[in-house]
Amino acid sequence: MPGEITQELYGKTLKDGKDVNRYSLKNSSGSLVVRILDYGALISEIHVPDRNGKLADITPGFDNFADYESRNPYFGVINGRVAARTAGGQFTLDEKTYKLPQNWGQHSLHGGILGFNKRLWSGKVEGDKLVLKYVSADGEEGYPGELTTTVSYRVTDENELIIEYEATTTKPTPVNLTNHAFFNLAGHEAETMDDHLLTVPADTFLPQDDDYVPTGEIKQVEGTLWDLRKPVLLGERLLQVPGGKGINENYCLPPNDAGKLQLAAKFEHPPSGRYMECLTTEPGMQVYTGYYLDVQQGKGGAAYKRFGAIVLEAQHYPDSVHRPSFPNTIVRPGETYRQTTIYQFGVA
Template sequence: MPITKELYGKTEDGKDIFIFSLKNGKVEVRIIDYGGIITNIFVPDKDGKVEDVTLGFDTFKDGYDTRSRYFGALVGRYANRIAKGQFTLDGKTYNLAANNGPNALHGGIKGFDKRLWTSSIVGNKLVLQYTSADGEENYPGEVKVTVTYQLTDQNELILDYIARTDKKTVINLTNHAYFNLAGHAAGSLDGHNVRLAAHKYTPVDETSLPTGAIDSVAGTMFDLTTDTNLADRLPNVPGGKGFDHNFVLEKPGWDKHAARLRHIPSGRQIDMYTTEPGFQFYTGFYVNIANAKGGANYVKWGSFCLEAQHYPDSPNQPSFPSTVLSPGETYRQTTKYVFSIAES
């Protein structure tokens, strides 16, 4: 079905925000060109009942501009955390905004999630483009980013990312959709089973920053390699906050299967595949937002994120896969979320 486009709202400085609907007759995904935000994902259950399974707001002014916890947004220039808001590149130190305790998080005060992207429809794809100026949020280099969204007949939501720079920089992009397969307003992750294709993870300190180690999940609460009741596991994760950890994908190449979550009562299932070396599995400990989409109250442990990306703090961890992008190189990432009905 063709992608539709409608006026959604206006930014504070009066620029138009548009919303795009991608449909295939079974699933519908809605995206705005402000922050590349996925506002809605409508998915049927085993009986054909449709629910919106991603958290968000009804309008821009309801919260995407001021209250959002990165709901559905494209995140950059550097997704996740950088220690002490600082990194060194070719002998020069760059100081970033410390917007997450002592650390930099998700691109700074005004990251890619708070920018209006240029939008176009090309066939059955939504194409968003943004040019991040040299020095924006104190990152070096002018970076040109293109992100393409496609919804296939196989219920695959495919995100393709491309970026190029005119000066050596660091880059780490992701999408920060929050999911609840029972429906965005369900309020808990009861009934969800999780299985991650990750036998290693990166432990964190008290500020959720990687220690630099890459540890096995075997024998720990981080072992999610077999079907696990998510709600039962959350209170037992060390630190008391549930999951907010980077999981390591060791299989090389494209289209790595990273994660599968199923909501047993409804039968809804989501699988994530990615070209990235890891992903952040986050279970929404810091979410506490009243009167969100449809009047819903969003609370801790009421949603989960599957953020395909490089490891947090990679610019300060030489043993992690590099996030440096140089002139003449192209950053590429493909991640897809596949919606289905779980086999009984």
């Protein structure tokens, strides 16, 4: 028995009154329900069962579109055209320098002021997939080339949320797409994730400066607090990190043949039995434990506080456009950017 995808009007944009739709994706057993908006191509809800079969929504968000439009700290969105920080808010490509919005100090963050997270995508249902499309104009947020991006979402009876990305361009341009959903497996309203376990099977990570921009070095995790190769209890590890800012690191996953999925992270909540595995074709896993999270009146009146949820972003390395030694993020005409990331949910 196949699952189902339904569509409903969710709101209208404040500036131009355009319709915003919400899609509900449910597998055949109802053990995975995901809701997605065509604004920002964002994930607004993820409902999964605990060991007793009780469903809970495990991703923070808002109850109405107005809040997503006015005060969303990247809950569930697609970040692009380039996720993470681009140092200095500029880059040089083929001997031409491009200026980007500086929306994180002197740097550009997550595609700029009006990145993909604040754009209305076109949506359609194709079989068991929701396919969302956005055409980014040549010069939008300073980036060269018209970039056509599609992101598809699909849920399976194995309780997988499968996200597939494709992008093509009319001019050479950097592309680094990811989803920025937050997770707390105790439920979105839980105030901490101290009782969660985290594993990231990476031997190396990227040291960075105080603005979270990589220095260019690739360092072994061995002997550091960033070593997550075995499960760590977040409540203990976050207390140990100097400066009190938690984890906001890019992990370098093992070398991977093109198109092959590999485990990038496992997140577990022993009290409920829920766990989540992230598999991806990407070379990097950005782990962010929500230091800057501070939202009053989220879904159901929940308050989302510092270290109350985690982001596990499968992506290329940050600031790759300035680091030729990092995996390439430049897409050229005639090429197609592709990425697949799977969040698989289960019960221990």
